Amino acid sequence: MGSRAQPQNLPNSAAISRGYNFASTWEQNAPLSEQQQAAIISLSHVVSERPMPVKLAQENVLGQDNGLSVSTKDSSGDDAVTIEGVLVNTNQFYKWFTDLESTLKSETDEKYQQYVNTLTERIQTCDDILQQVDGTLDLFNELQLQHQAVATKTKTLHDACDRLVQEKQRLIDFAEAIRSKLNYFDELENVATNFYSPNMNVGNDNFLPLLKRLDECISYVESNPQYAESSVYLLKFRQLQSRALGMMRSHVLAVLKGASSQVQGAIRGSGGNKAAVSEGVEASVIYVRFKAAASELKPILEEIESRSSRKEYGQILAECHRLYCEQRLSLVRGIVYQRISEFSKKEALPTLTRSGCAYLVQVCQLEYQLFDHFFPSSSKEISSLAPLMDPLSTYLYDTLRPKLIHETNIDFLCELVDILKVEVLGEQHSRRSEPLAGLRPTFERFLADVHERLTFRARTHIRDEIANYIPSDEDLDYPEKLKRTVDSISEINSADDNQDVFKTWYPPLEKTLSCLSKLYRCLESGVFTGLAQEAVEVCSTSIQKASKLVAKKSSPMDGQLFLIKHLLILREQIAPFDIEFSVTHKELDFSHLLEHLRRILRGQASLFDWSRSTSLARTLSPRVLESQIDAKKELEKSLKATCEEFIMSVTKLVVDPLLSFVTKVTAVKVALSSGNQNQKLDSIMTKPLKTQAFATPDKVAELVQKVKAAIQEQLPMVITKMKLYLQNSSTRTILFKPIKTNIVEAHIQVGSLLESEYTEEEIQKVINMISIQDLQTLLDNLL
Template identity: 80%
Template sequence: MAAKASSAPLPKSGAVSKGYNFASTWEQNAPLTEQQQVAIVSLSHAVAERPFPINVSQEHISGQENGLSTSPKDKTLEDSGAIEAVLVNTHQFYKWFTDLQSAMKSETEEKYRHYVNTLTERIQTCDDILHKVDDTLDLFNELQLQHHAVATKTKTLHDACDRLLIEKQRLIEFAEALRSKLNYFDELENVATNFYSLNMNAENGNFLPLLKRLDECISYVESNPQYAESSVYLVKFRQLQSRALGMIRSHVLSVLKSASSQVQAVIRGSGGSKIAVSEGVEASVIYVRFKAAAGELKPVLEEIESRSSRKEYSLVLTECHRLYCEQRLSLVRGIVHQRISEFSKKEALPSLTRSGCAYLMQVCQLEHQLFDHFFPSSSEDVSSLAPLIDPLCIYLYDTLRPKLIHEANLDFLCELVDILKVEVLGEQLSRRSESLAGLRPTLYRILADVHERLTFRARTHIRDEIANYIPFDEDLDYPAKLERLPGTVSGATSGDENSDVFKTWYPPLEKTLSCLSKLYRCLEPAVFTGLAQEAVEVCSISIQKASKLIAKRSSPMDGQLFLIKHLLILREQIAPFDIEFSVTHKELDFSHLLEHLRRILRGQASLFDWSRSTSLARTLSPRVLENQIDAKKELEKSLKTNCEEFIMSVTKLIVDPMLSFVTKVTAVKVALSSGSQDQKSDSVLTKPLKNQAFASQDKVSELVQKVGASIQQELPTVMAKMKLYLQNPSTRIILFKPIKTNIVEAHLQVQSLLKSEYSPEEMQSIGMVSIQELQNQLDSLL
């Protein structure tokens, strides 16, 4: 490097050229990547901004683009400390670079060393601060522990205070509960003092409050038997209660007797003639004075009724009811008895029943209203007034009973049932059921007696008037009895109200239907069923007996038509009764006992072997046999049988010759068939049918003419009788239809036989009518 600065460029030596070439070769042989170049550019910018080291002055160094030479400007190399010579070789460059790197490193280390020192100082400062913070935290932790200890002690103190307060409250409540429980026991002396006081009675204003307190004490002691001496206190409390209830009973009796005495005094003063239980009697002294007495007793009686759920008060209330009924009965007994006796003397049994029941209902209603003033909560109970109402009802019952026993008229008895069942029980009691409920048992008792008497008289009537009926001559005068009626009687089987219709009926039939129509609404269905079954059965038997008598007096056909007529009427008239005409009869059968006894006597069975079927119990036990009788079915069966008999009798009357002819022909054919099988035939059997004596053309013609004459003469007579006995055309048609069928069938059978045995000329000479003509002829008779 030159000694002094020069603006001229430094001479280039061969070493510089070689170094440059080396650098260029190096650069080419080891090219930098783009990333490395970017890093070098960044480093260059960073270095350019940094100051030169102290020993290198920027003013005397000028950079060149190739970075291989420097030239001083203002100062010498000695002043700036720069390299004095020019770098001419690689060694010099490396040395220079090493020196420069050392300088830079020294500069960099100084910076970091200064930074390290700064950090060290700050770390020391932080350590000092941390020591102080640790000391502060130690103090804070100690303070926190002290605070926690104080808080724990405070909470413990608060909890102790709360426990003491709770304990105090519990002790206070216990003391109060103990005091409240002891109050019930302490009340004994107070209540006893008041109840044993001379001034204490049921009218005293303090009586009812003391009684209520006494009840509370008894209830409490009863519900807590575990307390000491509770049983002793309970006995004493009950003694006081009995005394109080006795005072109530005495007070009620006293007031009732006082009212009763005043009423009796008025009655005696009036001679007993003006006081009567009748309409408007509530305004009379009998009821007005007792209503005033009800006002006096109302507070006490209401108190008793409100506690009637307890046994002792229920007994006292019942006793008050009894005392009331006794006093009332003593007043109205004579009046009711006198009034019913007056009815009995003046009126017949039905009107007596109606008047007596109406009067008793009036008395019962008034008494119930008065009873409601005394005991409003108990008036709904029917049994409460029973000691008063029942004796009054007995007067009517005792009056009606003897008359009822001697009453034999079914109409009167049925009227009694209608009065009791419809008018009294159905209308009056249903309209005023609450106030008249006390009469119901007696009325039902009277009704039951009427039913019993009616049932007995009905059975007697069925036995005497139907089963044992002895007909008069005029009762059996058929068909003259029907012929005497003016005009044509119609509607007999449909229950026509024309009196002429009933005159044609056999009396037992009319009595049966009349009896059943009366009993149907009066008796219970089960009782009526039994009576109806019996009545229909004996009526049917009675009609059958009369039919046999008429058959002897007039003709068998009259007897049959009479029976059919009356059975039809009976069947139709009992149809509206909505009952089953069946009765199950149970009987005890001992017929098996004889065989068991024989086995026991022979030693085949033991009398005392209870484990076998031959035990004594089984041996001596009868068997129950049930036998069901249905009168309606029996009636239908009898009617059907008699209709069939009538049909067959009429059929036989008209076509009997034809039937005999067909029978003979059938017998001959059977004989011929059996003869050919046995190979035994005689000349009679082998002859053709028309050559037989009974089947000759003349004989057949004769029987055909005879049947034709019967159809012309006998059948109209039969139809006339049917019209006389059976007024209903539909009934006659039903009955005549099988007769017509039988007649036509007989003609068909004869025609069939004649066709097979006779020539057409012979059949024409016989004179057999065609079936169509026969049917037209028969239809014209209807």
């Protein structure tokens, strides 16, 4: 048994080694998962204990006697089967070993071979399937290409169908468009047939629809001149339109004439009483009956107004306006003329203007209401009623103008301006009513004529009543006129004090201020400024002339106070006028013409040298001289000069002895300072001043007494006269203040001389001059 054990171990070792190598190589080339490896390990244990194949077992039995005995133990069952064999030689052993190894290998690889066979079969199956799939795919690709070709053909067919459908629709639309356009041209025959039908007239129900269709055809043909024969069709359409508009005009005229005939028949049926007829302009027969008779025109006129934006209908509308106004004018003209003529015979110009304008405004309002009934859309046009209202307003203007030309009363003319501006035009403006707009040009024209006439009469008044005024003795009876007025005012306390005050004024002043106060609200600012400047200038000149006459008749002081009084009044009264009293005068100056002509005749200048200043053009061109005159400033200047003259005259009246004394002393001192070498004069200068003949204390005392007497006697008389002429105390105070200053200044100067040249005793006892403080108190008490 010991000899058998070793041979059994060798094959097992080789088989295990080769099996290991195979398994290692297989593992490297085809790695298994852990689960698969575990299964293989389990199988390897089972396989290693399997028995020898039957064939090998039999061969081993047969060869036991010849050689080496080998046995294999089958451990597949519980009982062990031992196959024993005898290996005679080495070849048998190797053959046996080889067979054993092949058998083991075959048994070991069988499962893998079966798996490989299975995989090979499946791969073959897959190859077959892939070949079938490839064939199927080829068929599918071919089918897809065929489908794409069919889809392309189908889409092309659909697109072609869509294009055909669109083309069909376009052709249908085109045909419809041509048919719609041709309808306008085809309407010519239809419209012409209807319009030329003997039964067709404006009152026919089909007239207005046919006219509307005709207008549409004309508008279309006008907007498409590119169509063939469009001009021919347009001409024919316009001929039909002219025929239709002519029918409308004839119809409107016939209806208006019929309405006018009815109204005139109703007026004649009133018995022909002129008084009754004159009241008919406000009566219903003129308006209500006419409105009722002409109501059938309203649809036609409204249709015309709705299309008035077109030239043809605008013309026919204007023609209807004219026909309407002509018929209305034939009805109301005679009545209005008669009424205005009655006013003209009975009333003065202002009353006639007021009544005539009010009556014409009433007629205009009634006519506008009636006109608005027929022409509601175009009644707001001012010119629509012009053919009716212009003749009526012109007749009123022609009635008023002759009376205006002969009117000379400025008060009446100013009243006319107020009536026209306030009552007529102002009331129209406040109402803002369209009916009266047609009368405004006539009223404004008449107002301009009134302004022109008023301006002319104002200039005439200024020239005749102010500039050329010839004063009477009573006008120059100053200061007696003032004294009488003061006495009358003190005796009678009445409400006419202002009138009494006006009586004390110089008539040209009163006329000037009265005229300006009337003209201020009546004339335009520019015109009034010129008149005011002229009036103030002329009035100032007239007052200055009168003051000289008063000075000759009464006294120079009366003349001065007269001038101051009236210039102050004039300045005060023109202050409220909000104007500039400055006027620029322009005049042509030809004074240089003679000198230029002389130079040309002497050959010093050329007549045809246009480049020099001595040319003919420059020679014959006048120079424009401008001069600005400010009447208010001239008035201030005259007033200031007069006041200064009065102040100096009063100052001289009171302190003239002192002024003469100061003048003599000043002259002596000036002569002394000039260094005159005349011995006689030198001898005089060397003596004291009080030794001079004109400056002895007694002479100075005499002068001082004269001044005192003048202050106590003559100065109060001056103050009284100032109070008589100048009623305003503040004015007297202002005027007396420089007089007082001059008197005090004269005393101060003399007092200074006395202190320097005379002793205190001579001043106090001999001269006895009043102190400055007492003098000021005395002068203050005078006012």
